[in-house]
Each structure stands twice: as C-alpha cells, then as structure tokens.
Amino acid sequence: MSAQNEAQREQWTSRLGFILAASGSAVGLGNIWRFPYVVGENGGAAFVVIYLAIILLIGYPIMMSEMVIGRKTQKNAVGAFLNMAPGAPWWVIGALGVFSGFVILSFYSVVAGWSMAYMVKALQGFTPGMDFEGMFFDHILGVSGPLVWHAIFMAITLGIIGAGVVKGIQRTVKILMPALFILLLVLAVRALTLPGAAAGVAYYLRPDFSQISADSFLTAIGQSFFTLSLGMGCMITYGSYMNKGENISDNAAWVVGLDTGIALIAGFAIFPAVFALGFDPGQGAGLAFITLPAVFASMPFGGSLFGFLFFALLSVAAVTSAISLLEVVVAWLVDEKGMPRVKASLIIGAIIFVVGIPTFPTIMGDFSFLGGDVMDTYEFFANDIALPLGGLLMSIFVGYVWTAKKAQEEINTPKGGIFVGDWFGFLIKYVVPVAIAVILVMGLYSKITG
Ligand code: PHE
Numbered sequence: 001m002s003a004q005n006e007a008q009r010e011q012w013t014s015r016l017g018f019i020l021a022a023s024g025s026a027v028g029l030g031n032i033w034r035f036p037y038v039v040g041e042n043g044g045a046a047f048v049v050i051y052l053a054i055i056l057l058i059g060y061p062i063m064m065s066e067m068v069i070g071r072k073t074q075k076n077a078v079g080a081f082l083n084m085a086p087g088a089p090w091w092v093i094g095a096l097g098v099f100s101g102f103v104i105l106s107f108y109s110v111v112a113g114w115s116m117a118y119m120v121k122a123l124q125g126f127t128p129g130m131d132f133e134g135m136f137f138d139h140i141l142g143v144s145g146p147l148v149w150h151a152i153f154m155a156i157t158l159g160i161i162g163a164g165v166v167k168g169i170q171r172t173v174k175i176l177m178p179a180l181f182i183l184l185l186v187l188a189v190r191a192l193t194l195p196g197a198a199a200g201v202a203y204y205l206r207p208d209f210s211q212i213s214a215d216s217f218l219t220a221i222g223q224s225f226f227t228l229s230l231g232m233g234c235m236i237t238y239g240s241y242m243n244k245g246e247n248i249s250d251n252a253a254w255v256v257g258l259d260t261g262i263a264l265i266a267g268f269a270i271f272p273a274v275f276a277l278g279f280d281p282g283q284g285a286g287l288a289f290i291t292l293p294a295v296f297a298s299m300p301f302g303g304s305l306f307g308f309l310f311f312a313l314l315s316v317a318a319v320t321s322a323i324s325l326l327e328v329v330v331a332w333l334v335d336e337k338g339m340p341r342v343k344a345s346l347i348i349g350a351i352i353f354v355v356g357i358p359t360f361p362t363i364m365g366d367f368s369f370l371g372g373d374v375m376d377t378y379e380f381f382a383n384d385i386a387l388p389l390g391g392l393l394m395s396i397f398v399g400y401v402w403t404a405k406k407a408q409e410e411i412n413t414p415k416g417g418i419f420v421g422d423w424f425g426f427l428i429k430y431v432v433p434v435a436i437a438v439i440l441v442m443g444l445y446s447k448i449t450g
Pocket of ligand 1: 025321
C-alpha cells in the first residue's frame with residue numbers, strides 16, 4: 001500500500017504554487033479578524049513588538065523545521081514522526097496536530113460563515129444609524145442563518161480538498177491569493193486617506209508597555225502559532241508535497257514574511273478607519289463584525305461597497321486557510337489508513353461541521369469555562385495550548401532527537417538561500433523550548449488565577 005501511495009503522491013507543480021499554498025494557509029482569519037482585535041485589546045504597538053519578536057525567534061525556526069520534516073519524509077503529520085523515529089512515541093505530536101486541526105476548523109468555519117453572511121449584509125447596505133451590535137447578535141444568536149453559512153463554507157472547503165493537492169489546493173490559491181492582496185491594498189488606501197486617520201496610525205505604531213501582562217505574552221505566542229499555521233503539522237503536510245530540490249530557508253522566509261506583512265497591513269486597513277470615524281479599537285472579537293460595519297456606514301462614500309470588499313477579503317483568506325486545516329486530517333487518513341481522498345474529505349468535513357455547532361451561542365447558552373463560551377474554549381485549548389505545546393515538542397524533537405546539526409544539514413540541502421548556521425541550533429534547542437515553556441506556564445497560571 002505504501003509503495004503505491006508514494007508513487008501516487010502529488011507534488012506542487014512549482015515553487016510559487018507551494019509558497020502561495022503555504023502563505024494561503026498562514027494568512028487567514030488570524031491576520032484580518034484576530035490580529036487587529038488582539039492588538040486592540042493588548043495596548044496596540046507594545047503588543048506588536050512582542051509579537052514580531054516571537055515570530056522571528058520562534059516562528060521562523062519552527063516554520064523551517066516543519067517544512068523540512070515534511071519534505072524529508074513526504075508524509076502527513078503523524079506519518080512523518082513514525083518515519084523519523086520508528087518505535088518511539090513522537091507521532092503523538094502529529095496526532096495532537098490532527099486533533100487540533102479538527103477543533104480549529106470547527107470554529108473557524110463558523111466564523112468564516114459569519115463573514116460570508118456579512119458580504120450579503122453589506123450588499124443590502126450599511127447605513128449610518130443602523131444598530132450594528134444588534135445586527136451581529138441577531139445573526140449569531142440565530143441558528144438557521146449561521147448553520148447554512150457554516151454548511152456552505154464547509155462544503156466549499158471539502159470540495160477543494162476532495163479535488164486534490166494540485167487541482168484543488170494549488171489551483172484555488174493561485175486565484176485567491178492575488179485577489180486577497182489587491183482587496184487588502186484597496187482597503188488600506190481607503191482607510192489611510194480618511195480625514196483623521198493619523199490617530200489610528202499613532203495608536204498602532206506607538207508602544208505603551210504599561211498595557212502588557214503575562215497574559216499578553218500567552219496571547220502573543222498563541223497568536224503567532226495560529227497565524228503562521230504552526231504547531232499542528234500543517235506545514236509538515238504542505239511541505240510533504242514539495243519536491244526534494246526545493247529550498248527550505250527561503251520558502252519559509254517568504255511565508256513568514258507574507259503572513260506578517262499582511263497582518264501588519266490589515267492593521268493599517270482597520271485602525272486608521274476606526275479612529276478616523278471615532279470608534280473604540282478595544283472591542284474584542286466584535287471588532288470586525290460590529291465596529292467595522294459602523295465604520296463603513298459612516299464613510300463619506302462607498303461604505304457598503306468597501307464593507308462588501310472587506311468581508312470578501314475575510315472570506316477568501318478563510319478559505320485558503322481552512323483547506324490547509326482539513327488537509328492535515330485528510331492527508332493522515334489517506335497516507336496512514338489508505339482511505340480514498342474524496343471519502344476522507346466528506347467524512348471529516350461532515351464531522352467537523354457537527355463539532356462546530358456547539359459554538360453557536362444559542363445551542364450551549366449557559367456553558368462557561370474560565371469565563372469563556374464554547375468558542376472561546378475551543379480557541380483557548382487549540383490556539384493557546386495545543387499549538388504552542390506542539391511547537392515545544394517539535395523543537396525538542398528537532399533539537400535533541402533528530403539533532404539540530406542534522407536538521408541544519410537537511411535544511412541547507414540543496415545549497416542556496418538563507419544559510420542556516422549554528423544560530424538555528426541555538427534557537428531550536430534553547431530559545432524556542434524555554435520561551436514557549438515559560439510563556440505557557442506563566443500565561444496559564446495568570447489565566448487560571450486571574
Ligand atoms: N493561519 C490561519 C490563520 O491565521 C489559521 C490556521 C491555523 C491554519 C493552524 C492552519 C493551521 O487564520
């Protein structure tokens with residue numbers, strides 16, 4: 001079975017195909033919905049500084065590690081560890097990843113569904129004086145509306161994954177990623193040219209470290225893993241469709257750079273508009289769905305059109321990430337269990353759809369865990385715990401089990417691109433695991449006691 005699977009295993013047809021797919025995975029709700037509101041809740045620029053440091057010192061080395069494990073083994077998240085450490089329990093990292101993919105996609109699809117519903121709402125018109133808070137709660141407290149959009153979004157996702165790596169994933173990202181970039185630039189130019197935009201830029205760029213707590217570090221690390229699609233074997237899976245001649249250090253730098261650049265630009269598309277029109281940036285998860293529609297409605301012209309473009313952007317970004325989440329689970333079933341791709345996509349897509357339903361506030365209204373609802377709880381376990389924990393275990397695996405030296409050698413073959421010297425070993429053996437462990441323990445402590 002495995003020989004046959006290897007012969008059939010698909011590969012990206014070009015370097016660009018891989019970079020677009022991997023950056024499509026990275027750029028998603030995390031960049032456009034979550035990043036700006038998390039920045040807004042954590043004091044603006046000071047949080048951005050911590051986030052950038054984590055991306056560089058932790059995100060980039062783990063990105064390279066995941067990609068190189070995938071390229072070397074040509075296997076899914078679980079199979080890759082079975083292949084590199086036969087007989088040892090390291091495959092648990094992959095299993096944790098497959099599980100996280102499940103949980104993340106279940107709430108991801110619900111939020112993506114809100115975004116698609118808001119494309120329609122924008123077309124119906126965002127006008128000044130509308131009650132956008134009421135509109136949002138009416139929408140999410142409904143059942144049939146969010147359910148239909150959640151179903152449509154999952155159907156699109158599993159349709160693309162069922163079509164395969166090249167005909168599904170690669171073809172989709174080649175169209176959607178350029179579209180996403182253009183939409184984002186249009187929105188950023190619109191926001192920055194509003195009278196009064198400068199206050200938002202200042203807020204976004206001027207650090208106020210008094211706003212930072214241990215909780216902010218946990219949020220920053222969770223956000224970094226989430227936004228880069230790290231810690232759950234997603235980049236192992238995508239890396240496994242790379243041919244062995246592909247460069248790792250440059251490709252990883254492209255993906256990290258594009259993801260970070262797009263999150264930063266999303267901030268420029270949002271904060272200047274929020275400040276120019278006199279709104280509060282610390283709105284939390286409602287920033288995109290309550291504050292922004294109000295911002296669009298009060299624009300001097302074209303508000304509904306820009307609103308539509310924004311939610312189109314958010315939906316597009318969500319699709320190219322959702323497919324990577326589903327691919328982690330599907331690749332595992334295809335490689336390890338020999339299940340046909342279409343069947344795996346259908347079954348897993350349907351289960352994830354069902355697992356997402358309890359996040360509807362109306363279904364589990366009185367549920368509360370550490371002060372959060374079901375969606376917060378899914379997010380907390382997946383983003384703030386499972387992903388950093390996955391990253392921690394991976395750094396130990398690469399640094400000590402495989403050994404940093406061998407990993408460096410594999411990354412540097414074939415030659416070319418950013419040279420990965422001993423700085424990599426230093427980061428992956430010491431900086432990455434210690435930083436993650438400290439942040440996890442301190443952040444969890446403050447979360448539970450606070
Ligand atoms: N990176 C995606 C985002 O920012 C989410 C994601 C996380 C995708 C983990 C795949 C794996 O929206």
